[in-house]
Amino acid sequence: MAPAPIIAPSILSADFAALGAACSKTISDGADWLHVDIMDGHFVPNITFGAPIVAKIRSHVERPQTAYGKGTFDCHMMISEPKKWVKDFQKAGCDNYCFHYEAAIDSTAAENPEEVTDKKTSPKEMIAYIHSLNMRAGIAIKPKTPVDVLWEILDNHNKDEVPDMVLVMTVEPGFGGQSFMADMMPKVKALRERFPNLNIEVDGGLSEKTIDQAANAGANVIVAGSAVFGAKSPADAISKLREGVEKANL
């Protein structure tokens, strides 16, 4: 049985001109977390916003009372230099700092070591650094990255270096409103089989139509942008996603 369902609407699909109000409404509509997509136009072919906007919207949403509690800001860092921005996002009110494995691979693991600059920080170092600033650490993998790269990171006995959450991308990162990649589900299954208590997040194309596939594979943290913000009733959309995870956990 997977851990409790966590529904994290992606504010990428919210009205950017009224982001503060959209965030507080989404929490009142029943969301557990807010998924905050940070894109730098380099790691992905799109740009969103940075820490100053996160600090502004933070004042519209109460801080979580406990780790992973309601109101958690789950920042999905689609950026080439994830280490550079950890402190700024911590100060802005980020609770989960989820960086991409592909942006943090160390020189020994990189396919082209000569292209790796000293700006790269290994996943383990990244996780320890995020923890040292009292945030939870997530690690995300793009669709073409095999899940096997995570075993060494998750099997580590040094708790400081172990991520609190894994994000399996179910679309190529960069844009909302894309189709769910069902062929990512074996990665989720493999993670759940090995790590029954891990928070496993899926992101991209999640809706009432795809939630069963994700939940049956073992995902418990559900990101949904267009399915929530494009719904007539965002509150109903959030409930249906939660029911999907609960049903799979029965």
Ligand SMILES: O=C(CO)[C@@H](O)[C@H](O)COP(=O)(O)O
């Ligand atoms: O990280 C991303 C896209 O890169 C996501 O968080 C999207 O914002 C999800 O949007 P939908 O696919 O649910 O519309």
Ligand SMILES: [Fe+2]
């Ligand atoms: Fe995301």
